[in-house]
Amino acid sequence: MTDIAAEFPPLDRADRPRASGRERVLVVACLTSSLVNFRYDILREIARRAEVLACAPDDDPETVEILRGIGVGFQRIPMDRVGASPLADLRTLAALVRICRSFRPDVIFPYTMKPIIYGCLAARVTGVPRRVPMCTALGYVYVDPEPGLRLRVLRWISTMLYRVALPGVQEMLIYNEGDRRTFLRHRLMPVTIPLSRVPGSGINLECFPQVPVPEGPPVFLMVARLLRMKGVPEYVAAARAIKRRFPDARCQLVGPFDDNPTSIHPEELERYVAEGCIEYLGTTRDIRPYLARASVFVLPSHCEGISRSVLEAMSTGRAIVTTDGIGCAEPILEGKTGFVVPVGNAEALADAMAKFAEDPALAASMGAAARRHAEETFDVNKVNRILLGKLGLGHIPPRDPVPARAATPEPA
Incomplete structure (x- = not known):
């Protein structure tokens, strides 16, 4: 049997005297x-x-x-x-x-x-x-x-x-x-x-400042691990419908493969890309440039806690399209900061996305409302x-602050 203690040796610092108080x-x-x-x-x-x-x-x-x-x-x-x-x-x-x-x-x-x-x-x-x-x-x-x-x-x-x-x-x-x-x-x-x-x-509002919605045809962005439970198949199906109705619209996907049982296989993703309905942009340690170039953020997930990627998009000033799966709609003000569709329903997802192609001003107005909601609730x-x-630490005076760092987030 493997010696756990040998493979993961104890920290020297753990046996040192406790810092004062x-x-x-x-x-x-x-x-x-x-x-x-x-x-x-x-x-x-x-x-x-x-x-x-x-x-x-x-x-x-x-x-x-x-x-x-x-x-x-x-x-x-x-x-x-x-x-x-x-x-x-x-x-x-x-x-x-x-x-x-x-x-x-x-x-x-x-x-x-x-x-x-x-x-x-x-x-x-x-x-x-x-x-x-x-x-x-x-x-x-x-x-x-x-x-x-x-x-x-x-x-x-x-x-x-x-x-x-x-x-x-x-x-x-x-x-x-x-x-x-x-x-x-x-x-x-x-x-x-x-x-x-x-x-x-x-969400760190300074690390994710509000960015104006780009002009031109809508750019939809989904950021997630490539899992069925994240709604990747529904996003692809909705993207097909959007491209048929609005050929200039773009549907982008960012995120890593995963060893989760519901993972999308690389060959499957290659077929989606070959169809021309989505653009797979790979993985990144800094999603902010992708959010800046997008018009609307889409996450058709089946369940979330409160999606960090949605909070990042809201802070950037992006409208959200998501589902009524557990936790997914928690950050959304329906009809004000985005739209909520039935989980697993690609047709409803496409219809919600189409509203932004039909009304070019909608992404900016909902995106601004999403930023305000992020400031008020998720700061x-x-x-x-x-x-x-x-954690029982709220009463303890903090030491001198450590300089804040610009986060480099990955898909949830």
Whole structure:
């Protein structure tokens, strides 16, 4: 059997004397890049008030260096993000138990499914005083109303794991009403634990300034991992219809392939591009230039927490077309900042997109309203104050600020 301790050695800093009066916060993620792309601002604020160690599985030197620049330590952990191997998950749990015993956190702040389950289990075993998990989205395991045998088994296992891991947590943070209902319907944790909605990860309005909508034929942009659950097939079908009605319109797609079970295969994407209905622009670590060149942002996803890519588009001043899937419409003011269509309905999606081709002024007016909504509701500074309070750190005076950094986001 692999020696976990040898593969992931303990941090020297964990055994050093605790900084004077400073609490320790352990953050657990399933994707190293997400610590910067989605959590940079809150990690920066936590690090001004506490000693912070972030854990994630990927070897990502650029992210680690950025974290170091804001005073956040990093430790790799073994974690199979989408796999279902019990042995692999036991390795994850063992590594997190060891880190909890070594780092001795006062607070653990895990987000997404596996970090929540195994981070909270490790914290429960080792007696971490405050456990505040954040469910950014329950995901495909709980979305399908008619799951097959494999998904039913996976759902049952996930439910049992949540029920074992979550007793004793102080509060479960969630992004949307749909996930709140799912937590209650499946009894994923004791009813005595508060379920509190927070407005997503927030958006840094300075990093994503408002940009005028370009003139000319509409340019539709979808940014997401290339998954069926993100609505890529519906977007392609809608793009076909739009190109037939409005030949000058452009439908662009940005995002990486993924090892998720609902992933689009490269050969399938090549066929879509060969048809001429969409333009695949690859992947990027900075989506802002693509947003600046787009007229309207489209995300026909089947479920989200609160989509970070939608918040980025709103901050840039782009109208949104999305679905009524769980969490997808949370940031949208229907008819004011965008349109919401039935999930899985490519025809309705195309009809909503067509409105922007029929009325060239609509993208600018809705985009301006989207920016105002982002300022009023999703400003990252407002969201961070909420999260600091939930973590029990809101009363701690911050140290001298670390200079803010322009985020380099990736698709959600």
